[in-house]
Amino acid sequence: MQRVILKLIITAVCTLNLSAQVSSNEQLLRLEKEIFFSKNDTLRNTLLLNKSEIYFGNQIISAEAVAEVKRVKKVLIENQVSKINFLFNASLLFFVTNDFNNAKTYFLDYLEEKKDTSAQDLLLGALIYNQYDTSLVSYFIRRAALKDSSVLCLECLNQVFRYETKRKKMFLTMSYLIPGSGTIASGFVGRGLTSLAITGGLATGIYFLIANKLYFNAAFTVFPWFAKFYGGQARLTKKMIERKELKRKNKMAGSCSEKLSALIQKYPLQFKMRNE
Numbered sequence: 001m002q003r004v005i006l007k008l009i010i011t012a013v014c015t016l017n018l019s020a021q022v023s024s025n026e027q028l029l030r031l032e033k034e035i036f037f038s039k040n041d042t043l044r045n046t047l048l049l050n051k052s053e054i055y056f057g058n059q060i061i062s063a064e065a066v067a068e069v070k071r072v073k074k075v076l077i078e079n080q081v082s083k084i085n086f087l088f089n090a091s092l093l094f095f096v097t098n099d100f101n102n103a104k105t106y107f108l109d110y111l112e113e114k115k116d117t118s119a120q121d122l123l124l125g126a127l128i129y130n131q132y133d134t135s136l137v138s139y140f141i142r143r144a145a146l147k148d149s150s151v152l153c154l155e156c157l158n159q160v161f162r163y164e165t166k167r168k169k170m171f172l173t174m175s176y177l178i179p180g181s182g183t184i185a186s187g188f189v190g191r192g193l194t195s196l197a198i199t200g201g202l203a204t205g206i207y208f209l210i211a212n213k214l215y216f217n218a219a220f221t222v223f224p225w226f227a228k229f230y231g232g233q234a235r236l237t238k239k240m241i242e243r244k245e246l247k248r249k250n251k252m253a254g255s256c257s258e259k260l261s262a263l264i265q266k267y268p269l270q271f272k273m274r275n276e
Contacts (some may be wrong), residue, residue, distance in 0.1 A: 024058050045076040049086060056089045057272035058080075064096055074109060084114045085272040088121070092269060095128050103128045119147045120267040126154055134158045151263065157258035163252060165245050175237040182237040186244065195233035 031051045038044040048071045055065035069090050077083040087110035095105035107128050111117065122144035128137040137158055144151040150203030165171075165186070180196030 024054050024060070027054050039074075042076055042078070045073050046078075048072045049077060049082065052089070054275065056093075057273055059271060061093065061096055063097075066099065069093060070102075080113070084110065087113060088124075089271045091128065092124060092271060095124070100132070102127065104132070115144070118267075119144045119151060120269065122147075123151065123154075123263060123267050124269055126157065130157045134144060134161060148266075150266075153259040154256075154263065156259060158250065160249055160252045160256055163245065163249055165219055165241050165248075169239055171241060172234065175234045179233045183233065183240055186237065186241050188240045189205065191236060191240065195236060199233055211227065 012022070012108075022150065028051055031047050031054075035044055035047045035051075038047060048068065050073055052065070052069045054060075054215050055062075055068060055198045074087065075085065077086060087106050091103050091107040091110055094100070094106060107125055111125070114121070122140045123222070126140040126144070129140070138155070141151055141157075167185075170185045171182040173182070174185055178196070179199035180192040183195055184192030185234070186192075
């Protein structure tokens, strides 16, 4: 689900055309030269902020953009509007580049600075905390729904995250009690019957070895072979259940991504500039 979200947002943010990149590179080099010779921390930070705004303004999502944003000291940004925009932009940039810890940190700072949050802000918050804190995701969705009730459809994010096969623990327990039964009960009859046949055959063989007082042979069979197949069929049950869960989650995610796509078109998650 996270990959689907990132793909949607990156598509919405767009990319930079070549002519704009040539122009921005010249600006970046000029600013870096000024930064190098700057002796004043506040001025130096302002120049670094200007560099990051070039990346944001040209919709550049790259490792270089991330590196420049990390150089900016939030506490030294004097202009409040610039500070608020920077924190939002940094949150979005870190999010789409998979740096979720920094995304959360910058977004919390953003919420502290900007008291009146928009539906767009709360949408970003829900996406950043998706798969980390379902209660916060619900909080952001409910807040956004006060501005636009259509945002409530994003409760599907939590539904995808929380989804778990019913009676999952029972199926796993069954596998330990009767080898193969958990796999059969979870819907994979063929694999379960194979596990049951192999494990049952080995157990029968061990029984006859013990009955014939071939204890060494029985021990040799139990430890390397029976243990392997007995434990293996339990792991197989878990694997099959997880595969089934993933298939269901992917189906749910597909439906959720359609709703998310519509909301992102309505509330574009794009970098903010000074005049916004």
